[in-house]
Amino acid sequence: MGFRLLLLFSFLFFFFPYFSTQSSTLRKIRASVIRLPNGDSYGHPFDPTRVTQISWHPRAFLYRNFLTDAECDHLIQLAKDKLEKSMVADNESGKSIESEVRTSSGMFLNKAQDEVIAGIESRIAVWTFLPVENGESMQILHYEHGQKYEPHWDYFHDKANQALGGHRIATVLMYLSNVQKGGETVFPESEIKESQPKADEDWSECAKKGYAVKPKKGDALLFFSLHPNATTDVLSLHGSCPVIEGEKWSATKWIHVRNFDRSETTTSDDCKDENPNCPAWAATGECKKNPVYMVGSADGAGYCRKSCKVC
Ligand SMILES: *[C@@H]1O[C@H](CO)[C@@H](O)[C@H](O)[C@H]1NC(C)=O
């Protein structure tokens, strides 16, 4: 244990300066991730001593009190009037579709929408060692009585979703509320599912089918959907058990293998559209109305360069 912790620390100190100088020059470079200042926009300091390992197969970790109560309440407040029925990605086409396997409601916040969200996003980057730009915007989910998400993988099966930002490498799932009963996150294929004691009446039947994590306000779960060799990890199968008593609020950050803000696959001699809707958008004048997304700017190429006829 002591050795692992030491290893973690040496990684932190060794790699962080490298990553920060390589990434966006707009972002402030900080010498020590441990000493993220308390009380400024970064809020809660990063504290690796609160992280425990759940399993290696899949790679999963739990961080106690990753968010403060005030941060949790703030996220719920931003989301609660904007919830819509949650969708899933169709296996073949990648289009968002409604499905009985996922019955929650949810919404997406914008990246760095306010100081609190920007602070949480930096804390996630520091914890996962994965850049902020590789993350999708945070999704807030609400599960009421009986609502659930059947076991699934966070990596995609379709080509369209894999194109932008590549596969999802990791997921950070933050619990924004306590749940009286049910609503556990369950890993049905975890190597240690048999060894978790479940005699306790508190666990739902669904939770007993795998390694389960009880939602606790402020806690965050990190798990990886890809192996270190970048192949998909089938053991990362996970679900949200039905809520039996109370309600469940959570926030999800999906992190990709590449920049998700802007596709890095597009280079100046690569003339293509990154989204199948590009021709339709271009036809309605989006190249002029929304040039940064469609055509690009000094920071990088846009998504619809072919349809906008700039290449
Ligand atoms: C999608 O495809 C995967 C792999 O082929 C399969 O295991 C899974 O059940 C499918 N999901 C749905 C919702 O059809």
Ligand SMILES: *[C@@H]1O[C@H](CO)[C@@H](O)[C@H](O)[C@H]1NC(C)=O
């Ligand atoms: C990648 O790693 C996984 C887990 O260690 C292993 O099962 C798989 O065979 C590896 N695949 C390749 C192509 O190296």
